[in-house]
Amino acid sequence: MDSDDVGHCHDSKHPDSVSHAPASLAALGWRPSFAEQTSPEGRSATPPARVIAVHRSGLQILGAGIDETLPPRADATVGDWLLLDRAQPRASRLLSRTSLIKRRAPGTDRQVQLIAANIDTVFVVTSCNQDFNLARLERYVALAFEAGITPVIVLTKADLVTDPPTWIDAAGSVSDRVPVVALDARGDDPKAKLSPWCQPGQTVAFLGSSGVGKSTLTNALAGTEAIATQAIREDDAKGRHTTTRRELHLIPGGCLVLDTPG
Numbered sequence: 001m002d003s004d005d006v007g008h009c010h011d012s013k014h015p016d017s018v019s020h021a022p023a024s025l026a027a028l029g030w031r032p033s034f035a036e037q038t039s040p041e042g043r044s045a046t047p048p049a050r051v052i053a054v055h056r057s058g059l060q061i062l063g064a065g066i067d068e069t070l071p072p073r074a075d076a077t078v079g080d081w082l083l084l085d086r087a088q089p090r091a092s093r094l095l096s097r098t099s100l101i102k103r104r105a106p107g108t109d110r111q112v113q114l115i116a117a118n119i120d121t122v123f124v125v126t127s128c129n130q131d132f133n134l135a136r137l138e139r140y141v142a143l144a145f146e147a148g149i150t151p152v153i154v155l156t157k158a159d160l161v162t163d164p165p166t167w168i169d170a171a172g173s174v175s176d177r178v179p180v181v182a183l184d185a186r187g188d189d190p191k192a193k194l195s196p197w198c199q200p201g202q203t204v205a206f207l208g209s210s211g212v213g214k215s216t217l218t219n220a221l222a223g224t225e226a227i228a229t230q231a232i233r234e235d236d237a238k239g240r241h242t243t244t245r246r247e248l249h250l251i252p253g254g255c256l257v258l259d260t261p262g
Contacts, residue, residue: 023250025064028052029118029203034081037095046083046093051117052256053247054078062250077114078246078258079203099148101205116205116246116258121150121197125208125217127157128167128182137174140207151178152197154206156213158182185213190220198255203248205258218249218257 028050038048049063058069059076061084070089076082081095097117105113122144126132137153144151153171158164164182171180183189197204198221206214249257 023062023064026201027250028062029120029201029256030081031201033098034095038083042083046085048095049082049084050248051076051078051080051082052250075114077117078248079117079119081118101143101147101149118203119147119149119205119258120202121152121204122147123152123154123194123197123204123206123217124178125154125156125206125212125214126171127212128155128161128164129157131209131212132167132170134170134174136209137171141174141178143207149205150197151175152194153178153180154194154217155180155182156185156217159184185216185220187220190217191223194221198251198257200254202255203258204255215259218259221254221257222249222251 025048030048030050034048035043038046047063047066049061049066049068051059052062053060054077056072058072059082060069061067061082063084066084068084070082070084070092073090076094077100080097083093083095085092099119100117101115101119101122102112103115105111122140124137124140124144126137132155141151141153153174155164155167155171158167161167168180168182172178181193183193191198194204194217206217208214247259249259251257
């Protein structure tokens with residue numbers, strides 16, 4: 001057994017670890033397409049667990065009775081499913097994905113950076129202010145389609161403008177295949193208006209520039225202030241960078257929400 005494996009597999013006091021309530025596989029997004037890649041005997045020997053957080057020092061995984069940190073690996077990202085090999089955690093098998101968001105990593109070596117896997121819906125978030133940019137919306141929507149994910153455009157700060165239909169029509173021009181939802185990111189709007197895509201076992205992600213309300217929306221869905229949010233800088237209507245790592249948040253009785261930096 002690799003000595004590094006021993007140090008990480010049961011490292012419940014790791015400084016980056018987040019404590020999570022026990023969760024069923026169904027609540028974590030387990031579905032037949034994943035079950036078909038293994039067997040009941042295989043799942044007993046190497047139980048399924050989902051990567052729910054990625055930080056520099058490892059992958060935090062959650063499963064039925066599993067809440068552990070594995071050594072980092074370049075081929076896995078948040079949202080992935082692994083079959084946990086307790087004897088050799090580094091050898092835990094990565095299951096085939098239903099979707100994958102990736103991008104070219106910074107630098108000149110053209111390496112690909114994995115952003116998130118097995119996402120069902122991407123909420124492309126923009127606000128009804130200077131942040132609104134059709135070209136950016138088109139890029140995010142194209143990214144979602146390319147990744148095999150259903151995109152939904154979400155317009156925040158709709159309560160602060162006098163003509164929400166104008167903004168909705170503009171966003172709708174991106175694609176007739178993409179629904180547009182206008183809301184106030186605070187209060188009950190997100191839970192009510194995003195509920196069709198936020199059913200139990202579904203995994204959703206918010207994409208958009210900093211300050212458009214992604215963390216606020218996550219908080220609203222969760223009914224908690226668990227995600228750090230910061231006020232917008234008034235001089236340029238842009239928000240401060242608040243999220244420092246990619247992490248899935250399990251909403252009680254509902255979906256899983258991916259919170260990402262930037």
